[in-house]
Amino acid sequence: TNVSACGYAGATLPALSAELVRAHSQRGVLFGALATTSMSDMLINYVAHLGPLVGRCAAVVGFMDGGSAELTLRLRVASFGSYTTGEPLPAGGGQAGRWRHARALFRAAAGAGLDLVLSDVDVVWLRDPWPYMQQVFALQGGMDALISTDTTSDWTRPLPAHPRLPSLPAELLLERADVCGRSLNVGILALRGASAGARALVDAAAEAVSLIKQGAIDQGAINRRWKGEKTARAWRETRGLACDMLDGAAHVGVLPASQFLSLLGYSVRKLHLLRDVEPFAVHATFLRTQLPVGKLLRLREEGLFLDPPAHYEEGRFLAYTPAIPLALLQQPPIARGAVPTAHMALVNAQVAQFRDALAVARVLRRALVLPRMHCSCELGFGPGHVTERCDADSAISLPYDCPADHWLEPKLWLALGWAHRERGFLENPRVPDEVQRSRAHARKCRPGQPAGCCLTGATPLSEAQLRASLGGCEARVLELGEASGLLRGFADARAGDRFDDDVRSALSSWCCTTDPAYKAKGGLVTYSL
Numbered sequence: 001t002n003v004s005a006c007g008y009a010g011a012t013l014p015a016l017s018a019e020l021v022r023a024h025s026q027r028g029v030l031f032g033a034l035a036t037t038s039m040s041d042m043l044i045n046y047v048a049h050l051g052p053l054v055g056r057c058a059a060v061v062g063f064m065d066g067g068s069a070e071l072t073l074r075l076r077v078a079s080f081g082s083y084t085t086g087e088p089l090p091a092g093g094g095q096a097g098r099w100r101h102a103r104a105l106f107r108a109a110a111g112a113g114l115d116l117v118l119s120d121v122d123v124v125w126l127r128d129p130w131p132y133m134q135q136v137f138a139l140q141g142g143m144d145a146l147i148s149t150d151t152t153s154d155w156t157r158p159l160p161a162h163p164r165l166p167s168l169p170a171e172l173l174l175e176r177a178d179v180c181g182r183s184l185n186v187g188i189l190a191l192r193g194a195s196a197g198a199r200a201l202v203d204a205a206a207e208a209v210s211l212i213k214q215g216a217i218d219q220g221a222i223n224r225r226w227k228g229e230k231t232a233r234a235w236r237e238t239r240g241l242a243c244d245m246l247d248g249a250a251h252v253g254v255l256p257a258s259q260f261l262s263l264l265g266y267s268v269r270k271l272h273l274l275r276d277v278e279p280f281a282v283h284a285t286f287l288r289t290q291l292p293v294g295k296l297l298r299l300r301e302e303g304l305f306l307d308p309p310a311h312y313e314e315g316r317f318l319a320y321t322p323a324i325p326l327a328l329l330q331q332p333p334i335a336r337g338a339v340p341t342a343h344m345a346l347v348n349a350q351v352a353q354f355r356d357a358l359a360v361a362r363v364l365r366r367a368l369v370l371p372r373m374h375c376s377c378e379l380g381f382g383p384g385h386v387t388e389r390c391d392a393d394s395a396i397s398l399p400y401d402c403p404a405d406h407w408l409e410p411k412l413w414l415a416l417g418w419a420h421r422e423r424g425f426l427e428n429p430r431v432p433d434e435v436q437r438s439r440a441h442a443r444k445c446r447p448g449q450p451a452g453c454c455l456t457g458a459t460p461l462s463e464a465q466l467r468a469s470l471g472g473c474e475a476r477v478l479e480l481g482e483a484s485g486l487l488r489g490f491a492d493a494r495a496g497d498r499f500d501d502d503v504r505s506a507l508s509s510w511c512c513t514t515d516p517a518y519k520a521k522g523g524l525v526t527y528s529l
Contacts, residue, residue, distance in 0.1 A: 006057035024081035031059035110193035144197030180243035181235025197250035262286035337514030343377035357483035375402035383523035440475035
């Protein structure tokens with residue numbers, strides 16, 4: 001046993017207790033999360049963002065698989081409490097176990113006279129949400145819980161009015177109660193500890209999830225249990241801000257989707273910019289793939305993932321800006337379900353430049369900084385979802401900067417093992433000045449200028465000529481004026497063919513068309529070289 005920085009005396013990884021909860025709460029609220037060691041990347045990022053916002057000794061993490069000494073130590077250094085749930089996690093996930101543990105954490109917080117802000121560890125906290133939540137609870141008397149949402153009226157065109165919170169006019173008021181008829185996201189959930197309604201919500205969630213199949217998603221079951229038999233039409237006709245759940249036994253408010261965002265709302269549709277507000281949190285959900293590799297790729301390119309210093313400080317990099325065919329930037333109106341041919345041509349033209357820049361990076365043994373790619377048609381969720389305007393029923397401004405997972409398959413791309421950095425890497429303030437200042441532009445050498453960071457011959461160059469021209473460049477960042485046409489090809493033709501095949505294998509697709517020609521692929525239209 002030992003004494004933590006928060007004054008808690010006990011085992012390094014104890015069981016959940018009232019003493020542990022009281023030692024790791026401030027301002028009458030406990031921030032809590034549940035995790036496994038397999039979530040270590042997301043957990044460390046969660047702690048790194050939340051800790052400075054809420055202060056020391058204000059949060060706990062429950063490990064559902066026993067945890068690890070390394071993670072426990074890192075949490076203690078950050079003044080986070082940690083505990084073991086004392087129950088092996090079932091094979092294949094175990095959502096039922098997770099909600100039993102969430103219920104236990106709520107009861108421990110409530111028993112200590114505390115409210116609980118429970119969130120998934122793939123939530124990136126950007127601002128302390130508690131002052132806002134306190135004001136909302138005070139304004140909306142009788143509210144038992146606040147929850148985030150997947151879909152809201154903010155995602156329609158034109159955007160409806162959204163009033164500000166009177167006591168905090170820089171912040172938005174809750175979503176209208178009719179939004180409760182859509183999917184509520186349990187990844188961010190604020191619960192009043194003294195509320196019988198909050199207890200009923202947590203008990204009902206644990207009960208609902210205990211009945212689902214192994215490996216099934218918990219959120220749908222919880223939504224159905226809380227909402228009961230109320231129809232979509234009845235929800236649309238609901239007025240006010242409080243959503244009656246469990247036949248009126250609990251009252252829930254929906255947090256504003258423009259400030260408690262999914263990655264779709266934050267990095268693609270940019271709801272916070274449309275509403276001119278500052279986000280409180282970004283939940284790594286509602287993206288092309290829910291796999292951790294996809295979440296990490298997107299969080300990195302948005303500057304929301306805190307990598308170790310070596311990620312920013314070590315290595316040599318190659319950067320370029322795609323040449324955009326202006327005639328393709330505007331996708332003409334399409335019939336709903338049709339293939340957006342101009343958009344496909346636009347992305348394919350940029351993919352060809354990406355292939356060429358990647359080849360140069362491989363020859364020069366530099367890490368390629370992924371480019372900002374432009375898309376003129378939004379990615380849909382299924383066949384026929386995208387409208388004639390080429391938006392997915394949203395207020396998105398077209399064309400838009402498409403995330404890497406909109407044109408690359410994250411898992412397949414990362415499996416190639418090629419050195420790279422995320423889109424926006426050189427704009428990240430964590431990249432040290434010594435890297436930012438060490439730049440060279442690969443232009444044609446001036447008469448008498450020695451080779452090193454300039455091109456000595458007419459392009460396209462052979463592999464050997466490219467290495468002779470630019471291989472000795474000591475600049476940490478080498479910027480290409482034009483990626484296409486710089487390299488003639490690989491010295492080994494078979495290696496070049498394998499390289500092209502690998503690039504093709506990592507390309508993603510646009511979703512989705514109802515054209516019968518693409519039915520076998522579920523309406524997906526694959527990008528190509």
